[in-house]
Amino acid sequence: MITIIGSGKVGGDAALFSALKKLDDQILLLDVAKGLPQGEAMDINHMLSEQGIDVEVKGSNDYEDIRGSNIVVVVAGSARKPGMTRMDLLKINASIVKSVTENIKKYADDSMIIPVSNPLDPMAYITQKVSGFDRSRVFGMGGMLDLSRFRQFIHESTGYSRDSIRGLVIGEHGENMLPLPRFSSVSGVPLSSFLPKEKLDEIVQNTKQVAAKVIELKGATVHAPGNAISAIVETVVRDRKQVIPVATYLDGEYGHSDVTIGVPAVIGKNGVEKIIELDLNDEERTMFDKGVANVKDAISGIEI
Numbered sequence: 001m002i003t004i005i006g007s008g009k010v011g012g013d014a015a016l017f018s019a020l021k022k023l024d025d026q027i028l029l030l031d032v033a034k035g036l037p038q039g040e041a042m043d044i045n046h047m048l049s050e051q052g053i054d055v056e057v058k059g060s061n062d063y064e065d066i067r068g069s070n071i072v073v074v075v076a077g078s079a080r081k082p083g084m085t086r087m088d089l090l091k092i093n094a095s096i097v098k099s100v101t102e103n104i105k106k107y108a109d110d111s112m113i114i115p116v117s118n119p120l121d122p123m124a125y126i127t128q129k130v131s132g133f134d135r136s137r138v139f140g141m142g143g144m145l146d147l148s149r150f151r152q153f154i155h156e157s158t159g160y161s162r163d164s165i166r167g168l169v170i171g172e173h174g175e176n177m178l179p180l181p182r183f184s185s186v187s188g189v190p191l192s193s194f195l196p197k198e199k200l201d202e203i204v205q206n207t208k209q210v211a212a213k214v215i216e217l218k219g220a221t222v223h224a225p226g227n228a229i230s231a232i233v234e235t236v237v238r239d240r241k242q243v244i245p246v247a248t249y250l251d252g253e254y255g256h257s258d259v260t261i262g263v264p265a266v267i268g269k270n271g272v273e274k275i276i277e278l279d280l281n282d283e284e285r286t287m288f289d290k291g292v293a294n295v296k297d298a299i300s301g302i303e304i
Contacts, residue, residue: 002233003066003108005100006075007031007059010116012040013226014073014233019048019055021230023237027057028069031076034061063103069111071236073141073229074127076100077117082216085175089118094302097123101130112271114232115140115247116225120173121295122302124247125260129304135249136271142173143245143262144228145221149210150179153203158194160186167191169207170245170262170278172291177262178284179204232267239269248272254280256292259299 002018004011007029015027029037037059044057058065066072077093097117104113113131115124115138124140131138146169155162164187171178181200184191191200214221235242245264250256253263253275266274280288 001026001028001066001069002071002073003028003030003069003111004073004075004229005030005066005104006077006117007033007037007040008075008079009220009222010079010225010229011073011075012044013222014075014116014229015040015057016044016047017227017230018233019044019053019057020051021234022053022055023230023233024070025055027055028065029057029059030061030063030066031059032061037061063107066104066108066111069108071114071233072104072108072111073114073116073233074100074104074123075116075229077123079220080118080211080215082219090122090298090302093117093119093123094126097126098130098304101127105131105133112137112139112236114229116229118173119298121247121259121261121291122298125249125295125299126302126304128249128260135251136273138249138260139232139265139267139272140173140247140260140262141225141228141232142247143169143177144232145225146173146177146179146207146262147245148224148228150184150203150207153206153210154184154186154191157199157203158186160194168245168264170264171288172295173247173262174291174294175208176287176291176294177208178287178291179207180278180284182281182284183278235267236269236271241266241268241273243267243276246272248275250275253277254288254292256289259292259296261292261295
């Protein structure tokens with residue numbers, strides 16, 4: 001069973017995309033708000049019925065119902081509002097994620113946890129520490145979402161098929177994220193063969209800023225994060241061994257320890273099966289280290 005804790009727009013979309021991909025026979029939506037997960041589950045089930053998809057979505061307000069979950073996605077917490085940075089949410093969401101993780105540990109201690117709540121990297125760190133799970137079983141969603149935006153800007157700039165575009169975004173899920181044009185390509189051809197440095201720099205800046213623009217225009221980002229969650233879940237469920245960016249706990253990798261931040265990793269049925277260490281140049285390393293410093297500063301003020 002896949003459980004999604006937090007039944008707002010992103011949680012609902014994550015359940016919808018996961019059901020459409022038939023990632024499990026049962027998907028549980030859990031939320032403290034009475035009626036919300038039940039209503040969301042009914043709505044999704046009605047659509048699945050018309051589609052002929054035999055996946056059952058259930059809504060609940062009781063943590064005991066997460067027993068038997070293989071994967072638990074944590075979307076619970078306050079959403080980012082216009083004008084807010086992800087770090088503005090730190091104090092609001094830290095206590096929520098801590099409480100949610102304690103319940104996961106109590107009722108689904110064999111599960112993998114995918115944190116999504118912002119600010120993502122500190123929330124993934126809290127999840128790691130409070131759960132006590134092996135680091136392979138806790139990996140946050142941020143980089144996968146950033147990557148979807150990065151690939152879209154590459155598509156817009158080149159006009160080439162989205163399917164042929166490969167990219168990578170690592171580091172902090174926030175203003176210090178690190179889109180990597182040097183590790184990106186179109187059908188294996190380096191991106192720098194198609195676009196000048198000025199355009200690549202513009203794409204990087206757009207990727208960093210676009211979430212705030214979407215929030216300004218429509219109030220929240222919904223479909224891209226919902227899909228990113230389902231993409232990570234699919235990689236686990238189907239044991240795809242796919243290399244994707246996830247926020248995971250570092251223990252010496254990239255020269256850092258006791259911090260959770262986005263890095264490329266092999267994801268399969270065992271969760272994080274291997275962390276890939278890239279040979280970053282000086283400019284890339286500086287930005288990555290800046291993100292690490294920002295996350296460490298954030299978690300230093302959290303009581304766990």
